[in-house]
Amino acid sequence: MIDIKGNKVVLIGTGAVGSSYAFSMLNQGVCDELVLIDLNKQKSIGDVMDLNHGVLYAPTTTKVRFGKYTDCADAALVVICAGANQKPGETRLELVEKNMVIFKNIVGQVMDSGFDGIFLIATNPVDILTYATWKFSGLPKERVIGSGTILDTARFRYLLGDYFGVSPTSVHASIIGEHGDTEVAVWSSANISGIPLKDYAAHDHTENLEDKMIEIAVQVRDAAYKIIEAKGSTYYGIAMGLTRISRAILQNQDVILTVSALLEGEFGHENIYIGVPAVVNRQGVREVVEIPLSEREKELFDISVNTLKKIQEPFWI
Ligand SMILES: NC(=O)c1ccc[n+]([C@@H]2O[C@H](COP(=O)([O-])OP(=O)(O)OC[C@H]3O[C@@H](n4cnc5c(N)ncnc54)[C@H](O)[C@@H]3O)[C@@H](O)[C@H]2O)c1
Numbered sequence: 001m002i003d004i005k006g007n008k009v010v011l012i013g014t015g016a017v018g019s020s021y022a023f024s025m026l027n028q029g030v031c032d033e034l035v036l037i038d039l040n041k042q043k044s045i046g047d048v049m050d051l052n053h054g055v056l057y058a059p060t061t062t063k064v065r066f067g068k069y070t071d072c073a074d075a076a077l078v079v080i081c082a083g084a085n086q087k088p089g090e091t092r093l094e095l096v097e098k099n100m101v102i103f104k105n106i107v108g109q110v111m112d113s114g115f116d117g118i119f120l121i122a123t124n125p126v127d128i129l130t131y132a133t134w135k136f137s138g139l140p141k142e143r144v145i146g147s148g149t150i151l152d153t154a155r156f157r158y159l160l161g162d163y164f165g166v167s168p169t170s171v172h173a174s175i176i177g178e179h180g181d182t183e184v185a186v187w188s189s190a191n192i193s194g195i196p197l198k199d200y201a202a203h204d205h206t207e208n209l210e211d212k213m214i215e216i217a218v219q220v221r222d223a224a225y226k227i228i229e230a231k232g233s234t235y236y237g238i239a240m241g242l243t244r245i246s247r248a249i250l251q252n253q254d255v256i257l258t259v260s261a262l263l264e265g266e267f268g269h270e271n272i273y274i275g276v277p278a279v280v281n282r283q284g285v286r287e288v289v290e291i292p293l294s295e296r297e298k299e300l301f302d303i304s305v306n307t308l309k310k311i312q313e314p315f316w317i
Contacts, residue, residue: 007032007250010067010075012106013082014038017122019047020239021081022064026051029060030247035067035075038082069109076117077249078110079242080133083123085233086224091181095124096311103129107136118249118284121146121260122242126179128312130260131273135316142284145249146260149175149275150241151234152183153258155220163212164192164200174258174291175220176275177304183275184301185217188294245280252282261285267293269305272312 009031011018018038025034034051038044044066051064072078083099103123110119119137121130121144130146137144152175157168164171173190177183192200201209227234248255261278263269266288279286293301 006074006076008035008075009033009077009079009246010035010037010072012037012078012080013123014044014047015081015085016233016235017238018081020235021079021242022047022051024239024243025246026054026058026062026064028243028247029058029062030243030250031062033063035065035071037067037069041066070113072110072113072115075115077120077246078115078117079120079122079246080106081122082106086124086228088228096128099123099129100132100315103132104136107133111137118143118145120242120245122238124179127260127273127275127308131312134262134273141262142286145245145280145284146273147179147238147242147245148260149177149179149183149258150245151238152179152220152275154237154241155223156185156216159216159219160190163216166192174277176258176277177301178308179260179275181221182304182307183221184297184304185220186291186293186297187213188297189291248280249282249284254279254281254286256289259285261288263288266290267301272305272309274305274308
């Protein structure tokens with residue numbers, strides 16, 4: 001068990017996702033100190049000034065400053081949002097080569113500082129880069145976490161809540177698998193406060209639930225493409241998802257979130273980081289939660305694992 005002191009967070013990459021995460025962290029008062037690092041120093045320095053001008057109105061006085069890799073030495077959490085982002089029409093997996101090179105460099109510099117905390121990765125393809133971070137860092141698997149399907153699950157619960165007329169917090173459902181085109185909607189256990197969807201739907205929804213389910217799953221899967229088409233990139237949703245994971249870690253919450261975690265036999269797979277429900281606390285990923293899957297969901301999850309493995313394996317032979 002590690003004993004990470006303090007609540008210092010170092011954010012590497014202050015582009016659209018990183019700066020939105022910084023804003024969200026400040027507004028939720030999650031950490032004591034937030035250090036920003038980016039290749040584009042000018043942008044980060046501007047963000048630091050801008051964010052500090054809002055601290056007066058935040059719930060707590062977070063110290064925000066521009067920093068260097070040596071600042072990672074005593075950080076509880078290093079969050080990486082740096083790298084190339086998805087261009088219109090580009091899949092997340094196509095980003096892999098560019099971002100693998102960037103990650104080798106970044107993770108190397110973080111580890112050289114003497115860092116001994118937890119990594120949280122958002123850069124795409126997130127599952128593959130989380131695995132790469134685990135390999136490059138040499139840290140125990142529980143201390144390297146990817147945002148995985150945290151955002152996809154939020155989109156799923158939002159759309160289901162919207163359809164059934166309840167808050168997303170009353171919807172219990174997960175998206176697992178690759179954060180990308182092969183992700184899997186786990187319908188078999190989806191429920192609204194314990195009531196299976198089909199029973200809840202029977203009350204006041206006359207439409208064919210099966211058709212609606214297909215429509216919602218497609219909307220979740222293609223949400224990023226639609227947002228990128230509309231405004232160039234997606235950042236608020238993932239920023240809030242990253243903040244949620246950061247809170248779970250720093251406040252030792254033991255909360256179950258769909259994050260990218262290393263499988264070591266769970267769901268019948270090993271040596272792969274992929275989106276699964278996991279208990280997250282101050283140690284990182286305490287354990288992967290093997291929710292029951294229908295036969296079809298298991299088949300789809302296997303396809304998702306194999307898709308990632310095919311892309312990932314050439315880098316590690
Ligand atoms: N996991 C998710 O659910 C999710 C959601 C949205 C976006 N993303 C991913 O997040 C990443 C960032 O997206 P964005 O929109 O913020 O991109 P962006 O281009 O706005 O920002 C990327 C930042 O990384 C910095 N950077 C690049 N190389 C660096 C290095 N070697 N060291 C330090 N900083 C470096 C750039 O200067 C830039 O500020 C992308 O990979 C994107 O696909 C993930």
